[in-house]
Amino acid sequence: MFQPKIPTMPQPSGLVTPPAVQPTTITPGTPAPAPAAPEPSRPVVQLTPGTAVALVGAGTAVVLVVGTVLVSLLLAVAVTSASVAVCAVVLRFLIASDAKRR
Numbered sequence: 001m002f003q004p005k006i007p008t009m010p011q012p013s014g015l016v017t018p019p020a021v022q023p024t025t026i027t028p029g030t031p032a033p034a035p036a037a038p039e040p041s042r043p044v045v046q047l048t049p050g051t052a053v054a055l056v057g058a059g060t061a062v063v064l065v066v067g068t069v070l071v072s073l074l075l076a077v078a079v080t081s082a083s084v085a086v087c088a089v090v091l092r093f094l095i096a097s098d099a100k101r102r
Contacts, residue, residue, distance in 0.1 A: 047055075
């Protein structure tokens, strides 16, 4: 069951010869003209006072939103753990009072 199975090789169908390669000749042509000036790979971004204020405002908004989400998640965990603790205390009380009655 756990022995490796070695695939069997099919019988060869005969001698296989590679296809013949035809030689090609290279004829020199006219060289391509060189570009006049290299174009920049990406545009240059200039920060104006207006765009700097917009970037600061956007960053502040992102930080506030992420902070609000994280605080609300922490609050949800705290409320859930408090309710589970209250349920545990109530169950313990009910089990203890049931045992006293018997």
